Each structure stands twice: as C-alpha cells, then as structure tokens.
Amino acid sequence: MEAKEIIQQLKEMSSDKFKQNVVRMGIPEENSIGVSTVMLRKMVPKIGRSNELAWDLWNTGYHEAKLLAVLLMEKKKVTLDDVRKMMTQVYSWDLCDHICKNLIIKIPGYQNLILEWCDNSNTYYRRAVFTLIASVSVHEKNVTEEEITSYLNLIKECSEDNREHVKKAVSWALREIGKIDYNYLERAIETAQELKERSSKACQWIAKDALKELETLVKVEGRTRLITSKSQMAKEQGLS
Known part of the structure; x- marks a missing residue:
C-alpha cells in the first residue's frame, strides 16, 4: 500500500467526535482526520511494517498518520537521530507519549535522550524526558539503583516547570518509580515531601x-510492582 491509499482509508474511517478531540489538543484542524488510536492499531497487521511507508505517512503532516507511522516502524532499523527528527514535529502530548512508549524506549541508547532533552525548554521535549522515565520504571527490569537515583534528581531539578503537560508527566514518572518496590516507594515519597515543602506552586x-x-x-500476590489499595485486585486480597 502507498501512503495516499492509507490516508484515503483513514478519511473514510474518520468521525467528527475523534476529530474534535484531536483539535482540542491543539492540533490544527487541517492536520486532523479523526481516527482513534485503537482503530490505527488494528490497521497495522493488514498493512505490515515498513519504515519507508512509515516515513511517507509521517511526512503527510496528518496527526493520525504520524501515530500510525510510529506503529508501522521496524524498531530495529530506527536510530536515535530518526527520533530526534521526529520530535521536532511533535505538537501534542499524545504523540509525544506515543513515540516514547512505542518507539524510543525500544531503541538502544535511548537513555542518552533523557539527559539530552532535560535541558530543552520545549514543552514536549521536557515531557518526553519524564514519559521515558515512567516507561523505564514500568518496563525495564534491569534498571539500576544508580539510574533511578539520577531520575529522582532530574525530578527534583525540573519540578519548577508549571506547564500542565510537563508537571503531569513529572508526577507520572515519580509515581511509576514508587511502584517498583517498597524501597523505591520510600524514596519517591521522600522526594514528593521535599517538593511539597518548596514555595513553587508547580512543585x-x-x-x-x-x-x-x-x-x-x-x-x-502475583504482582511484582506495587499497586494502589483502591484497585480491584487489592480489594479482592483484602488490602484496601
């Protein structure tokens, strides 16, 4: 399939409801089609993975085409420079998180981007830092205590940022670190308490x-990571 055929399919699948959701996130209406991520995922097996096709879709400028492009990419053939290029064209929190969780986290050396982007003042580069930290905390089984310490330090350093899409990602990263085990829970709570004592409203x-x-x-029982006592699983085990 060619990109233009897929774009036509997306337009045929579109709904005003999803299009307005995309527009509300700040994506220009002319770059929005109106197809849910769930529907995009269902298209992947039918289309097949191809980086060439993925880039063609990405370059159309359509928001949904970019989301689909990430899903179609052959991860082993994507480089850090590729995702650096993609991040220059990210203008919404959902595309930022989508790239981080479905692509960047699977590229060797992605940790370099966390340190590289934490000094970037752009909203979505800064959000990407903490989306990646949250993703590492959930999926990386071999994450070291030294790495977690560095991430907690980044949280302390960057918590003055009052932008909604940034501070929500910082909170998310801190919570996911706390879920690793009781040791990290204690450290996450200590970090949160430190932030709470600051004068900054964002902190x-x-x-x-x-x-x-x-x-x-x-x-x-049966879970490696900690979960909230308000969850159904915790209630079933009498831990609520």
Whole structure:
C-alpha cells in the first residue's frame, strides 16, 4: 500500500467526535482526520511494517498518520537521530507519549535522550524526558539503583516547570518509580515531601498529585510492582 491509499482509508474511517478531540489538543484542524488510536492499531497487521511507508505517512503532516507511522516502524532499523527528527514535529502530548512508549524506549541508547532533552525548554521535549522515565520504571527490569537515583534528581531539578503537560508527566514518572518496590516507594515519597515543602506552586502540585497515589500503594500476590489499595485486585486480597 502507498501512503495516499492509507490516508484515503483513514478519511473514510474518520468521525467528527475523534476529530474534535484531536483539535482540542491543539492540533490544527487541517492536520486532523479523526481516527482513534485503537482503530490505527488494528490497521497495522493488514498493512505490515515498513519504515519507508512509515516515513511517507509521517511526512503527510496528518496527526493520525504520524501515530500510525510510529506503529508501522521496524524498531530495529530506527536510530536515535530518526527520533530526534521526529520530535521536532511533535505538537501534542499524545504523540509525544506515543513515540516514547512505542518507539524510543525500544531503541538502544535511548537513555542518552533523557539527559539530552532535560535541558530543552520545549514543552514536549521536557515531557518526553519524564514519559521515558515512567516507561523505564514500568518496563525495564534491569534498571539500576544508580539510574533511578539520577531520575529522582532530574525530578527534583525540573519540578519548577508549571506547564500542565510537563508537571503531569513529572508526577507520572515519580509515581511509576514508587511502584517498583517498597524501597523505591520510600524514596519517591521522600522526594514528593521535599517538593511539597518548596514555595513553587508547580512543585507543590506535583507532590500532592503524586502522593495521592504513592500513599495508597501496596504489595499484592502475583504482582511484582506495587499497586494502589483502591484497585480491584487489592480489594479482592483484602488490602484496601
């Protein structure tokens, strides 16, 4: 299939409801089609993975085409320079998170981008830093204590940022670190308490938002990571 055929399919699948959702995220209407990510995922097996096709789709400028392009990419053939190029054209939190969780986290050396982008003032580069930290905390089984310490330090350093899409990602990263085990839970809570004592409104918001979940985390049988006591699984084990 060619990119123009896929774009035509997307337009035939579009709905005004999803299009307005995309527009509300700040994507220009002319770059929005109106197809859910769930529907995009269903297209992948039928189309097949191809980096050439993925780049053709990405370059159309359509938001949904970019989301689909990430899913179609052959991860082993994608480089850090490729994702650096992609990030220059990210203008929404969902595309930022989509790239981080479905692509960047699977590229060797992605940790370099965390350090590289933390000094970038662009909203979505800064969000990407903490989306990656959250993803590492969830999926990377061999993450070291030294790495987690460096991530907690980044959280402390960057929590002054009051932009909504950034501070929500910082809170998310802190909560996911806390879910690794009780040791990291203690450290995450200590970090949140430190932020709570600062005069910065952004720091206080992040701390309160993170603590709402961190202070409810428990260990349940059959799960490696901690989960909230408010979850159904915790309730079934009498831990709520």
